[in-house]
Amino acid sequence: MSTVTANGPARTGRDGLVHPEFQGRRRRPRWMSVPVRFTVPLLLVATWWTGTATGGFSEQILPGPPKVWNAFTELLGTGQLVDFTLASLQRAAAGVFLGVAFGLLFGVLSGLSALGEELIDATMQINRAIPFLALVPLFIAWFGIDETFKVLLIAVATVAPMYAYTYLGVRNVDRKMLEAARSFGLRGPRLVFGTILPSALPSVLMALRICLSISVTGLIAAEQVGTREGIGYLVSLAQEYNRTDYMVLCVVLYAVLGLVFDAVVRVLERVALPWRAVVAAR
Numbered sequence: 001m002s003t004v005t006a007n008g009p010a011r012t013g014r015d016g017l018v019h020p021e022f023q024g025r026r027r028r029p030r031w032m033s034v035p036v037r038f039t040v041p042l043l044l045v046a047t048w049w050t051g052t053a054t055g056g057f058s059e060q061i062l063p064g065p066p067k068v069w070n071a072f073t074e075l076l077g078t079g080q081l082v083d084f085t086l087a088s089l090q091r092a093a094a095g096v097f098l099g100v101a102f103g104l105l106f107g108v109l110s111g112l113s114a115l116g117e118e119l120i121d122a123t124m125q126i127n128r129a130i131p132f133l134a135l136v137p138l139f140i141a142w143f144g145i146d147e148t149f150k151v152l153l154i155a156v157a158t159v160a161p162m163y164a165y166t167y168l169g170v171r172n173v174d175r176k177m178l179e180a181a182r183s184f185g186l187r188g189p190r191l192v193f194g195t196i197l198p199s200a201l202p203s204v205l206m207a208l209r210i211c212l213s214i215s216v217t218g219l220i221a222a223e224q225v226g227t228r229e230g231i232g233y234l235v236s237l238a239q240e241y242n243r244t245d246y247m248v249l250c251v252v253l254y255a256v257l258g259l260v261f262d263a264v265v266r267v268l269e270r271v272a273l274p275w276r277a278v279v280a281a282r
Helices: 030-037 039-053 065-078 080-112 114-129 132-143 147-171 175-183 188-222 231-240 244-272
Strands: none
Touching: 030 039, 039 065, 065 080, 065 244, 080 114, 080 147, 080 188, 080 231, 080 244, 114 147, 132 147, 132 188, 147 188, 175 188, 188 231, 188 244, 231 244
C-alpha cells in the first residue's frame, strides 16, 4: 500500500517503511516583505486621499494629504519640525530608559525570589491598575511643569508592562536549564546575566515594544502642559489656531514614531533571537 503525501506518493523502501519527506522551509522572497507589510497602511492613505479629493470627506474636518504635506514642508522649512521632533524623542527616550530599567530590575527580583515577589508585586500591581493619565495633576503639583514631570510620567507609564513581562519571562525559564547552569558553577549575577535573562529575552523584547508604544501616549499627555517644544506643543498650537492640517500632521508624526520604535525592536529581535525566524511560518 502506498502512502500519499502533500507532494504526491511517498517512496517506500524494501522494508515496507515510508521514506520521510523533507520538511524544509519555503521562504517568501525577502524583497516581498516590505510591500506586504505596508499594503494596509497604503490602502488607508489611498482611501483618505480619494475621499477628500472627491468631497466624500470635508477638508474642514479632515484635510487631504496635499494640505498635510504643505504643512509638513512649511514646518520643515522653518526648522520647527526637526526641533520639536527631537525634543519629543529626547523626552520619550529618557522616560522609557527609566521605566524599562526599573521594570526590568523589579521583574527579575520578583521572578527570582519569593521574598522579592512579596515585597514588590503588590505595589507593581497597584501601579498597573492606576491609569497613568490620572497622575498628571498630581505630578504637576509634585514636580512642576518642567522636564522632570514629563520624563517621570512616561517612566511610570512604561514600568508596569516591563515588570509584568520580565516577571513572566523569568518564571518561565526552564528549571533544568537553571540546574545545569548551577552545576557549571554559575551563581549570582553570572547566573542572571548568563542564563536567566537570555532565556527571558523574548518576553523582555515584547515588553520593550509595548513600552515604546505606551511612551507615545505618555508623550502626548506630558507635552500638553507647560511645553514650548515638542509634537504635543504643536498639537496645542494647531488647536488654538484651528489648523486641522497641523493636527493631522501631528497624528501622522506620532504614527511614524510608532513605526520607528517597532522597527528598532524588530532589529533587536533579529540580532538577539535569530532562531525565531526558523519558527515563524513564511
